[in-house]
Amino acid sequence: xxxxxxxxxxxxxxxxxxxxxxxxxxxxxxxxxxxxxxxxxxxxxxxxxxxxxxxxxxxxxxxxxxxxxxxxxxxxxxxxxxxxxxxxxxxxxxxxxxxxxxxxxxxxxxxxxxxxxxxxxxxxxxxxxxxxxxxxxxxxxxxxxxxxxxxxxxxxxxxxxxxxxxxxxxxxxxxxxxxxxxxxxxxxxxxxxxxxxxxxxxxxxxxxxxxxxxxxxxxxxxxxxxxxxxxxxxxx
Amino acid sequence: xxxxxxxxxxxxxxxxxxxxxxxxxxxxxxxxxxxxxxxxxxxxxxxxxxxxxxxxxxxxxxxxxxxxxxxxxxxxxxxxxxxxxxxxxxxxxxxxxxxxxxxxxxxxxxxxxxxxxxxxxxxxxxxxxxxxxxxxxxxxxxxxxxxxxxxxxxxxxxxxxxxxxxxxxxxxxxxxxxxxxxxxxxxxxxxxxxxxxxxxxxxxxxxxxxxxxxxxxxxxxxxxxxxxxxxxxxxxxxxxxxxxxxxxxxxxx
Numbered sequence: 001x002x003x004x005x006x007x008x009x010x011x012x013x014x015x016x017x018x019x020x021x022x023x024x025x026x027x028x029x030x031x032x033x034x035x036x037x038x039x040x041x042x043x044x045x046x047x048x049x050x051x052x053x054x055x056x057x058x059x060x061x062x063x064x065x066x067x068x069x070x071x072x073x074x075x076x077x078x079x080x081x082x083x084x085x086x087x088x089x090x091x092x093x094x095x096x097x098x099x100x101x102x103x104x105x106x107x108x109x110x111x112x113x114x115x116x117x118x119x120x121x122x123x124x125x126x127x128x129x130x131x132x133x134x135x136x137x138x139x140x141x142x143x144x145x146x147x148x149x150x151x152x153x154x155x156x157x158x159x160x161x162x163x164x165x166x167x168x169x170x171x172x173x174x175x176x177x178x179x180x181x182x183x184x185x186x187x188x189x190x191x192x193x194x195x196x197x198x199x200x201x202x203x204x205x206x207x208x209x210x211x212x213x214x215x216x217x218x219x220x221x222x223x224x225x226x227x228x229x230x231x232x233x234x235x236x
Numbered sequence: 237x238x239x240x241x242x243x244x245x246x247x248x249x250x251x252x253x254x255x256x257x258x259x260x261x262x263x264x265x266x267x268x269x270x271x272x273x274x275x276x277x278x279x280x281x282x283x284x285x286x287x288x289x290x291x292x293x294x295x296x297x298x299x300x301x302x303x304x305x306x307x308x309x310x311x312x313x314x315x316x317x318x319x320x321x322x323x324x325x326x327x328x329x330x331x332x333x334x335x336x337x338x339x340x341x342x343x344x345x346x347x348x349x350x351x352x353x354x355x356x357x358x359x360x361x362x363x364x365x366x367x368x369x370x371x372x373x374x375x376x377x378x379x380x381x382x383x384x385x386x387x388x389x390x391x392x393x394x395x396x397x398x399x400x401x402x403x404x405x406x407x408x409x410x411x412x413x414x415x416x417x418x419x420x421x422x423x424x425x426x427x428x429x430x431x432x433x434x435x436x437x438x439x440x441x442x443x444x445x446x447x448x449x450x451x452x453x454x455x456x457x458x459x460x461x462x463x464x465x466x467x468x469x470x471x472x473x474x475x476x477x478x479x480x481x482x483x484x485x486x487x488x489x
Contacts, residue, residue, distance in 0.1 A: 006336035010322070017324045082320030082381070085284040086337045087309040233287075 003088055007096025008103065015104055028062060029111055036115050046123030048115055052133045052203040055112070056195070059141050060173050064165035066104070067148025068158045070097050071230070075156035090227045098149055098223060105141045109134065129205025136202020139215035140195055144169055146222035153229040237262040237389060237419045238283065243292035245278055245443075252278045253443045256292070260436075262388075265415055267430030267451070268423040269472060270440035276423045277317060279440070280393050283421075284314045297388055310339055313387035313418075317394050319378030323367035327358055327377055330366060331384060338385035352380040356410060372403030379410055383418075390420045396429060408432055427468040437468070439475055446475055 015021040032055065039050045074080040083093055113134075119125040151165045152158075176194040179187045191197050198211045238260040245253040253275045260266050270276045281287040283294055285305050294301045301308045322330055331349045340348050353359050356376040361369060366377060375395060382390060392411065396404045404426075411433050414420050424430060430437060430451070437454060439447035447454070454471065 002342070003337050003339070006333055010325075010333050013329070014322065014324055077320070077322075078316060078318040079320045079322060081281075081286055081314075081316050083337070085286050085309060085312070085314045086334075087306050087339050088337050089306060 004092045004096045004099070007088075007093065008100045011097060011100030012103060015100075021104070024062070024066065025108060025111070028058065028108060031058065032112055036118075040119075046119045046125040048119070048125075048130050048133055049203045051112075051115065052137050052199065055137050056140055056173075056199050059137075059144055060169050061166075063105075063141065063144040064148050064151075064162045064169060066101060067145055067152055067165060068162035069152070070101065070149055071152040071226075072156050072158045072161045076158075084230075090230055093230070094149070094223055094227050098146065101145050101149070102142055105145060106138065109138055109141065126205060132205050132207045133203050135207065136199045136211070139202075139212070140199050143195065143215050143218045143222075146219045146226075147172070150222045150226045150229065153226045237264075237297060238421070239295040240279075240283070241293050241295075243279065243282060243289045243294065245275075245282060245287065246290045251443055253282075253289070256440075256443070256445055258438055258445055258448050260389075260419055260421060262419055263416070264436055265411070265420040265422065265434045266436045266438055267434030268421055268438050268440070269425075269427065269430065269447075269468075270423075272425075274440040275443040276440055277393055278443075280314075280391050280421070280423060284312055284391060285309055310385065311388045313382035313385065313390045315378045315382045315392045315395055317397065319374050320381075321366045321374060321377060324365065326363050326365055327369070327380075328353070328362040330377065331380055334381040335384050340385050348384050348386075352384050355383070355413070356380040357406070370403075372399050372406065375399060375403070375407060376410070379407070383414070386417075388418055390414055390418050392420065392422045394424055395422070396424060396426060404429070427472055431468050439472070441475060447471075 032051075035054050036051055039054070043050065071080070074083065116125065116127075116130050119130075120127075147168050148161075148165045151168065152161045154164070155161050172193065172195050174194070175190045176196055179190045182190060192214070198214050201208060201211050240259070241257050243253055243256040244251070256275075256279060268276055268280075278287065282289045283296070283301070285301055285308065288302070296308050297311050299308050299311075322333075325333070328349060331352060332345065335345045335348050353362050356379055358373070358376055358380060361373055366374065369377065379392070379395060382392070395411070396407050399407060408429060411420060411422060415433075420433075422430070422434060434451055436450050437447060438445060451468070455468070
């Protein structure tokens with residue numbers, strides 16, 4: 001656990017020692033703030049439902065930029081050899097990397113909690129549905145991060161890592177768009193595969209075991225595949 | 237300390253190592269020679285568990301590296317050809333991180349960091365970002381991370397590559413200082429470095445060990461055979477003669 005924690009600390013130090021982390025935080029929050037006031041002004045509703053949908057759409061574009069360097073940079077710099085010849089298990093390396101990005105993402109999400117307090121001050125929002133919405137958006141980001149981490153374990157090139165992550169995350173996000181071409185179980189499959197289907201429930205305050213299972217299964221599957229990819233040195 | 241038995245490694249159609257066997261005793265400094273592509277780095281990567289052998293076994297301090305990978309890695313310090321450094325970290329924070337992931341006990345962490353900073357003459361730059369260091373300093377930071385957990389076996393892949401003569405002397409002095417503390421396997425192209433620090437020589441050619449002998453014995457034998465003083469450089473050329481530009485090198489030009 002101490003070794004995993006050491007990796008988490010080192011990763012967080014690495015994000016915040018460059019201006020990129022601050023630029024991403026400031027730019028994303030500025031956009032969120034602008035849209036928050038636009039949505040409230042238009043809907044006149046004490047709800048964050050549309051805000052969650054917007055955040056999900058923005059994270060589709062943002063998360064591959066955050067995750068593209070996670071393993072690719074280690075490989076390009078030769079530090080992967082350092083990690084893999086140190087007395088660290090693959091699970092420690094993968095979970096350390098994943099947790100560090102999850103903390104960064106949670107910080108970003110946490111900063112948007114101010115929207116709830118603004119709504120609370122001026123109106124009478126449904127605290128439970130906002131709480132479920134936050135759980136949904138957090139799980140969705142956690143899933144996207146796991147996808148980005150997996151792709152980053154395949155290549156030493158950060159641009160390729162970002163592009164392949166976009167391809168996978170876009171496919172997950174837009175898979176509902178393909179449902180009109182299919183019917184029956186295939187239609188249902190594409191519907192269930194889409195992150196939008198699952199987040200919509202959270203955004204309106206519905207939390208079901210199948211939605212939670214969808215995200216947790218996706219996260220665990222990606223982390224297990226990341227571990228396998230590193231174990232088999234797939235980037236070589 | 238280290239027993240390698242019948243190690244072979246294949247990358248697709250390329251046979252990088254073929255039936256390599258050798259032993260290294262505790263406390264020895266062994267010089268590892270061979271031309272580029274001879275298989276030195278591949279063999280070192282197998283010993284350090286970064287790569288797995290296609291066949292064969294490696295035993296370090298009585299433990300099979302395939303079965304006890306984690307515990308074996310605690311006993312190995314490794315400096316790859318390119319020092320594995322995080323340029324955005326300071327020297328001290330990088331060494332602290334290295335100590336933590338290599339399992340140095342929390343209460344000994346500060347002591348070990350201070351010790352390797354002193355041993356590797358890094359105190360002056362301990363708060364400097366690694367990105368701003370000279371190549372010589374970066375190499376010393378690389379050695380510092382390799383010895384921070386007091387490994388029994390130290391593996392150095394071309395630690396003096398690209399350094400100026402003064403930096404080479406400093407790195408060699410550092411390696412010599414390890415003599416009484418651990419077993420060292422040192423790979424280099426600079427034969428005179430092996431003559432300065434090693435007690436034994438392993439030479440590889442086309443994925444096989446072609447020479448495994450104590451340096452003293454080797455030089456003595458060659459000297460007797462040729463009845464004039466011989467250097468390791470000449471022995472190296474002899475072993476690779478069929479591929480070297482013969483007359484040019486043979487005349488020592």
